[in-house]
Amino acid sequence: METLLNAIPQETLLVIGAYGALGAAYLVVIPLFLYFWMNRRWTVMGKLERLGIYGLVFLFFPGLILFAPFLNLRMSGQGDV
Structure with a gap:
């Protein structure tokens, strides 16, 4: 009985890995x-x-919008204005 990973051709796994790497870089x-x-x-x-x-x-707007709620980019030194 083959495992699922062995049933998939190596070229397909390389393509999936490349898509994952490009997606991670983009997002x-x-x-x-x-x-x-x-x-x-x-x-x-x-x-x-x-x-x-x-x-x-x-x-790269889709990736930027993913991080927008978590990052505070107010300039330092402004104080409470």
Whole structure:
């Protein structure tokens, strides 16, 4: 009696793994990097850098919206305004 993992061809498992890795990068890794980048450089970005970041925000919006409820990106030093 074969196990389920042995019944699936190796190529199929590689494709599933590739989809999983790309999905994790699209929904987790790159959006967290964008949050970090925007938080660090928000006040010193140039025009082209800001345009590029806005393009990436548009491209990776689904991942960014997943983390939005959990991240607080208020600028430090603002105090209670």
